[in-house]
Amino acid sequence: MDDDELIAILEDAGLSPYQAEAYVALLGLGTASATDIAEACDVPDPRIYDVLRDLESKGYIETFQQDSLTARARNPSDVLEDLRSRSEKYLDAAETIEDRWNQPEMTDHEVSIVKRFDTVVNRARELIEEAETQIQLGVDTDQFYELAPALADAHDRGVDIKLSICTAADEKIPPVADIEGTCTEARHRAIPSPFLVLVDRTWTCFAPHSHSVNEYGVLVNDGTHTYVFHWFYLTCLWEIWDTLYTERTPETPTSYVDLRHAVRDIEPLLNEGATIEATVQGYRTDTKDTVELTGTIVDVDYTGSDMGRQDPIPLAQLAGRVSATLVADGTTYQIGGWGAVLEEIEAITVTVTDVRYETSAPPTESE
Template sequence: MDQESLQSVLEESGLSGYQADVFVSLLWLQEATVSELLDSCSVPQPRIYDILNKLDNEGYIETYEEESIRARIRDPSVIQNELTEQADRLESAAERIGSIWEEPPIGQHKISVFGDFDHVVDHAADRIQHAENSIQLSVDVRVYIDLIDELRRARADDVHIKLSIKESDAFRFDIEDVDRYFEETASEVKLRHSTAPFIVLIDGEDAYFGLRQSPVDSYGLMINDQAMSSMLYWFYQNALWENWETIHSDSTNRGASEYTEIRRCIRDVSDRLDGDETVSATVYGFDIRQDTQREIHGQITDVISPDDPSGTDGENDVFTGRATILLDAEGTEYSVGGFGAILEDIRATRIVLRTSSSTDG
């Protein structure tokens, strides 16, 4: 970089044209008298002392008297550090511009397609950190390890996490001590023996889908659309969750039961309502008409669901027909639906139940 280019960079970093001129001249001269500086730069003689004082006050140079006033660079690392920090900010800004450009325009597109599996995993990891109520995900061991820090933070924030995971040939879980793998990262874990796509469903709002068939053949989707998210949700429930073995369940929340799937909640609530129990609930979700987040507390008064088909063993929920919980909250009745609900007042992403006998004092 020649002297003129260096001076231009210093001007871009915040020095005035005269300040940059004097600094670069002094950099080449090492130290100089005022007259020597005037000979090597273009600063007018009436301005030279003012420029030297400003550079001295900012810590770039120092002036001293030795028969005449002289100047020298105080410590080049001062301005070097400033330039490095500015370069880092510019690089970060450039990267951010690129990432924003790859995202869908706000309020226009609800589905983004990525040609890179790792890219959709990165987006899901960022969204997991901001989850508020529930996460459902399907991963293999490698991706689980990549997401473990984000899942740990979400679980620490009391987010309910359902994890469907497949072991790899290189890593097998110690089933006798399996809780240690998941006690800080998941509320409930099911072990799959079949390969499945990468799926993450967050707060009943955002969905992420990824498929990697080979190192050079992969893609991913980022979805903020109820219809598309509902399709992934039902696929997750039917193919990746209901029929697989539970290997971990968080039982620390005694006295309360948590649900992210309303049909399973209804099945359990029906049994309790048929008995002599009062069932209180906290529902986290969205007001369907106002499209705003809601949290309501109240007592479950009734449930609406199709009759269980004859011959079922109770292990699988019925996945068709209306599934609604009626909740009385301080005299106001709310109808609560699950993922994809459109008829009810509230679309629940998480339901926490507490029960007590009606004879309790």
């Protein structure tokens, strides 16, 4: 580093131009009179005494009388510590600027566009680590393994996790042994897909698939926007694809985080005359207070029910209003799904705890 560069850096560290020049000159001279220092740099003679006193007060040099005012540089340990401290602050500031540029702080009801895919994945991991009730994600094999530890922790906390693994023709699907313990159910989509993670009905992390020419990401903290991505997930990444792994069994209790999926299973049982006991956790739509109700589901209704009964009910028939009627402690409640406004309760989870028939077994076709 030449003198000019060193002087410029010392100025950045807080010295005036004259102070920086005088200090660099003195480093080369060792010990020198004020006059000699002035001659070795561009500091005017009348100013050199004030400049040296200022450098001494800052701890850079020490002065003494020897025929004339003489100066020498002090042990630079204090100066070096100060410069290194400033360097660390600059590095910290640089990292902070980069982090904030890559990942703007999210506030309520906000949509942010970010420039790097890594930002989207890192934010998805953080949200998975904080998830409370449900996660839906569409990822390729590499992305699955990157998020697998966080998914396993969320699964251990009881979070319902639907995993869609989307692969190109030349990509391998993770073995079931690797998938087990990371999700409630996994399906395979044999077509590449965008990266998509939905958490607790509120957060969305989205980025185009790896073959896209554009690299960007969308981070959403808003239930309405996330609901739109939810339907993309159901129709494109979930509904028609083969199941790789599931924890669900015919035995109860069976929990649902989507009323539409619950209605699909409950309606046939009601048509067979079953008594269905269930617990609903959710919110009152008028006050947003949390509520937990245990009772009997006596009816279900959905906008597409007049299209004719099919088994299973096509997703298109459940795209409109869906509700269930729950009788709990003698009171009848209308239970709605995600975003319910007409029903009294918006269900977050519906857990079917018991299914009973008047006879010991469900009726057969001959009956």
